[in-house]
Amino acid sequence: MTINVGDKIPLATLNTLKDGVQAVTTDELFKGRKVVLFSVPGAFTPTCSAKHLPGYVEKMEEFKARGIDVACMSVNDAFVMDAWARQQGVPDGLTMLADGNGAFAEALGLKFDASAFGMGERAKRFALYAEDGVVTVLQVEAPGEFRVSSAEAMLAAIG
Template sequence: MIEQGQTLPTASLTELTSEGMQTHSTESLFAGKKVVLFAVPGAFTPTCSNAHLPEFVALADKIMAKGVDAIYCVSVNDAFVMKAWGEAHNAEHIRMLADGDASFTKALGLDKDTASFGGIRSTRYAMIVENQTVAGLFVEQDKEFAVSRAEAILEKL
């Protein structure tokens, strides 16, 4: 698993924008920026939709006021699902990034196999990334939702 002080792995994430499907490298997303990244096991799933994403939406202004350049949400879903999920939660200040093949999640060592429920998914986590380097990593234990909450990350900034 990636650790604080390490550089993010090279990977691609997709995003559906008004200009169409965009593929972004981790370098272009994180170079020269302070970013809060949070990852969820799945879009439209209970904790993710009822708490995790909505808290980041509600606290986005306060997070950005702490010198954060961007907030990214990543899930092992496709870009169409991530766009629809972001729209359903008014997440206009959060970039909804898809890791459709889980390559980024696996490279971080934060993947988990949910078997018949959904296959390979991401562990729930949040991280603070400064210029591609992990400045803070907050990984949830299974069935927990505490350290990756928006409120908890706001306190760490």
């Protein structure tokens, strides 16, 4: 079942790379905070690298000014997410999260099968905004599209 506005973010563990692979729970990420989490189907993929992540890098100061933390998630490992962050010039404060086995994407009900493209199970392209772990905005892209999960779209949706 897909997560909806009003639902609490499910408990899951993701990874980041800081002095080695570090586990971080969704409670640590969302509890008592305002957070935009956006998900990309894959690090280093065309739309993700040319538009999705760069848009959030460009708009980070606008999110910070509103007291909103930003995190990027993909079904990749922490090493890939870290390499992609370095290649994209991701600033401090934009957390890069690895959902290596897709367990969090599955818990959200936002997993899809990209086996036809040689990518296996992945997370859909989406963005959500949560306050204290409760989803208040959810924008899920239609297959092959990039409109509603952009940084600009999320800033507008949050208001």
